[in-house]
Amino acid sequence: MDVVIAPFTEEQVESINAFQGDGSWHPFTCPKCGTRLKASAVTIQCYGCGKYMQTWVHKFMADWSWRDPKYFPGDWVGKEGEGHDEKR
Numbered sequence: 115m116d117v118v119i120a121p122f123t124e125e126q127v128e129s130i131n132a133f134q135g136d137g138s139w140h141p142f143t144c145p146k147c148g149t150r151l152k153a154s155a156v157t158i159q160c161y162g163c164g165k166y167m168q169t170w171v172h173k174f175m176a177d178w179s180w181r182d183p184k185y186f187p188g189d190w191v192g193k194e195g196e197g198h199d200e201k202r
């Protein structure tokens with residue numbers, strides 16, 4: 115699956131954080147404390163414990179593709195490792 119590496123553009127940050135807060139899909143969460151990660155221009159990170167950050171997101175999270183159910187693969191949960199341990 116395609117990924118987008120930081121730094122993120124303003125529009126990508128907007129899309130990522132909308133995705134993270136939407137609740138329709140499983141968001142990236144902190145592996146240490148479970149808080150939803152929040153994107154900024156340089157990273158997507160945990161503001162709960164402040165001890166976790168990563169510098170990539172899935173491409174569909176950053177370009178609003180996640181809003182289109184036809185585009186969304188739907189089977190990515192658990193395949194990429196970190197942050198995908200919870201199931202809805």
Ligand SMILES: [Zn+2]
Binds near residue numbers: 146162163164
């Ligand atoms: Zn945390």
